[in-house]
Amino acid sequence: MSKARASLSRTxxxxxxxxxxxxxxxxxxFLTIINSFKNRNAxxxxxxxxxxxxxxxxxxxxxxxxxxxxxxxxxxxxIVTVVSIALVLLFxxxxxxxxxxxxxxxxxxMGLYLALGIMIPIRLGTVAILQGMVATxxxxxxxxxxxxxxAQGLPLAVFILSEFMRTVSDDLKNAxxxxxxxEYAIFFRLxxxxxxxxxxxxxxxxxxxIWNDLWFPLILAPSEATKTVTLGSQIFIGQFVTNWNAVxxxxxxxxxxxxVLYLAFSxxxxxxxxxxxxx
Amino acid sequence: xxxxxxxxxxxxxxSRPRRWHIAVFLLxxxxxxxxxxxLPLFETLRLSFYNTVDGQSAFVGLANFKTLFxxxxxxxxxxxxxxxxxxFFVIHMLVQNPIGVALAALLSIxxxxxxxFYRTAIFLPTLLSFVIVGFIWKLILSPIWGVSPYLLDLxxxxxxxxxxxxKPNSALIAVSLISVWQYVGxxxxxxxxxxxxxxxxxxxxxxxxxxxxxxxxxxxxLPLILPAIGIIxxxxxxxxxxxFDLVYTVQGALAGPxxxxxxxxxxxxxxxxxxxxxxxxxxxxxxxATVMFLIILxxxxxxxxxxxxxxxxxxx
Numbered sequence: 169m170s171k172a173r174a175s176l177s178r179t180x181x182x183x184x185x186x187x188x189x190x191x192x193x194x195x196x197x198f199l200t201i202i203n204s205f206k207n208r209n210a211x212x213x214x215x216x217x218x219x220x221x222x223x224x225x226x227x228x229x230x231x232x233x234x235x236x237x238x239x240x241x242x243x244x245x246x247i248v249t250v251v252s253i254a255l256v257l258l259f260x261x262x263x264x265x266x267x268x269x270x271x272x273x274x275x276x277x278m279g280l281y282l283a284l285g286i287m288i289p290i291r292l293g294t295v296a297i298l299q300g301m302v303a304t305x306x307x308x309x310x311x312x313x314x315x316x317x318x319a320q321g322l323p324l325a326v327f328i329l330s331e332f333m334r335t336v337s338d339d340l341k342n343a344x345x346x347x348x349x350x351e352y353a354i355f356f357r358l359x360x361x362x363x364x365x366x367x368x369x370x371x372x373x374x375x376x377x378i379w380n381d382l383w384f385p386l387i388l389a390p391s392e393a394t395k396t397v398t399l400g401s402q403i404f405i406g407q408f409v410t411n412w413n414a415v416x417x418x419x420x421x422x423x424x425x426x427x428v429l430y431l432a433f434s435x436x437x438x439x440x441x442x443x444x445x446x447x
Numbered sequence: 448x449x450x451x452x453x454x455x456x457x458x459x460x461x462s463r464p465r466r467w468h469i470a471v472f473l474l475x476x477x478x479x480x481x482x483x484x485x486l487p488l489f490e491t492l493r494l495s496f497y498n499t500v501d502g503q504s505a506f507v508g509l510a511n512f513k514t515l516f517x518x519x520x521x522x523x524x525x526x527x528x529x530x531x532x533x534x535f536f537v538i539h540m541l542v543q544n545p546i547g548v549a550l551a552a553l554l555s556i557x558x559x560x561x562x563x564f565y566r567t568a569i570f571l572p573t574l575l576s577f578v579i580v581g582f583i584w585k586l587i588l589s590p591i592w593g594v595s596p597y598l599l600d601l602x603x604x605x606x607x608x609x610x611x612x613x614k615p616n617s618a619l620i621a622v623s624l625i626s627v628w629q630y631v632g633x634x635x636x637x638x639x640x641x642x643x644x645x646x647x648x649x650x651x652x653x654x655x656x657x658x659x660x661x662x663x664x665x666x667x668x669l670p671l672i673l674p675a676i677g678i679i680x681x682x683x684x685x686x687x688x689x690x691f692d693l694v695y696t697v698q699g700a701l702a703g704p705x706x707x708x709x710x711x712x713x714x715x716x717x718x719x720x721x722x723x724x725x726x727x728x729x730x731x732x733x734x735x736a737t738v739m740f741l742i743i744l745x746x747x748x749x750x751x752x753x754x755x756x757x758x759x760x761x762x763x
Binding site for chain 2: 318
């Protein structure tokens with residue numbers, strides 16, 4: 169039990185420092201959102217002011233929603249992210265189970281091989297990846313992105329999940345074997361439900377870089393039908409760079425889904441990071 | 448325990464000579480990972496030794512590297528990008544990681560009110576995409592919009608304002624600091640987790656000996672979180688020497704003004720994919736990717752084989 173160590177003035181200083189940095193972190197986002205609801209004059213004359221009835225204006229949103237195919241981009245991002253995460257979790261958990269459960273020749277080597285990708289970024293293989301995608305006719309398809317992101321997410325998923333699967337009790341699995349469960353049933357019905365918290369952590373770690381990636385959509389799938397939200401807003405904002413209302417509205421719309429998801433899941437996310445999965 | 452699993456494995460091996468399920472479990476991950484990641488990586492490394500000679504792809508040995516390091520047309524760009532990338536990394540190490548450690552130290556003060564709120568708010572920028580971060584800061588630092596001069600005026604420093612992103616001297620520092628702003632949440636969280644793992648008894652023992660406050664942090668906690676600081680350093684290194692998105696969003700593929708924010712990622716993009724009048728060059732792209740690979744490999748090896756082994760770990 170720790171007694172209250174800090175004197176009052178020290179606590180105040182700590183809070184002052186944290187509040188100051190919190191302002192630095194949140195202020196740019198806040199500024200963008202409040203100004204997206206104002207008219208052009210007010211944006212320039214009083215950038216710091218909250219929108220008032222006289223300066224309130226939705227013209228930026230009207231421009232954005234009337235121009236870009238944001239619904240399509242959003243759908244593309246969603247498909248790519250969800251399918252990639254599902255594949256990373258399924259394939260990653262299967263491989264992690266094989267590595268942590270069975271002793272076979274080359275087990276350690278296989279683990280090291282799969283862990284290579286944690287440190288070496290997949291981006292460095294882009295030249296040959298593009299070549300391969302051109303050869304197989306996958307350029308400008310969402311499949312290309314899904315394949316790349318699945319490969320990118322697997323190393324960390326296998327690493328984290330196999331650490332967790334080692335903690336699942338052997339007695340439980342052996343009891344299942346005695347009851348005549350096949351190895352597949354043991355994996356799907358006994359082990360998977362027990363590592364669900366670790367799966368959630370992996371899902372979050374996999375999701376953020378996929379959703380935010382600009383490099384692979386730019387190179388592998390830049391066509392209008394396959395643009396992701398990140399690439400779509402990059403190009404859209406680039407075109408409207410002088411229309412401040414539209415730019416601010418587009419930025420606010422791009423922030424919104426991330427902000428909502430984050431506020432809903434921040435507890436799980438932070439618990440996942442601090443639970444020791446990435447010690 | 449180990450005996451049990453061993454004999455069980457042997458029993459299985461005896462009753463079923465081939466344990467097909469192991470292959471079934473491993474295969475999907477192995478196929479996707481090998482086909483989309485490892486093979487292209489090696490193919491890229493291989494391509495760096497080839498170039499088009501008389502319209503035909505031919506083995507040229509180290510000629511591409513010689514061109515990259517020495518040819519007048521390439522070398523200036525390459526050394527400039529490498530130097531900038533190094534500065535980019537140094538700024539992250541000097542600004543991002545100390546701020547991250549400091550914030551984590553403040554957040555881990557026991558019974559701090561509102562810690563969850565601060566944590567959530569400070570981690571927010573890390574989740575935003577580079578596109579959002581890049582454009583927000585482009586707007587805020589823009590001399591057209593009076594936000595930065597206005598804020599500087601509040602603290603009486605208005606005269607310091609300059610269009611930082613547009614000046615060759617300050618653009619790289621400005622872009623690096625934007626990246627620091629975005630990523631400070633990651634070192635903060637990892638260090639925070641490490642600090643929470645320090646057992647209460649250690650801290651109590653320190654207090655009994657009269658070691659508190661700053662002394663406690665530097666003499667007791669800092670040595671205990673050194674392994675975590677090692678991890679964030681290598682993560683920063685790999686992330687920085689592979690960075691591209693933020694510079695591309697803020698300064699475009701040419702990484703202006705005048706190439707002053709060009710890093711290896713943007714150089715790779717322009718070289719391999721082409722930009723405006725410049726045609727894409729596959730072999731030179733592969734060569735730059737190979738150099739980046741070697742730099743990252745050197746950094747990771749240094750960490751794994753030298754630094755990680757020297758860091759003293761404490762077990763509780």
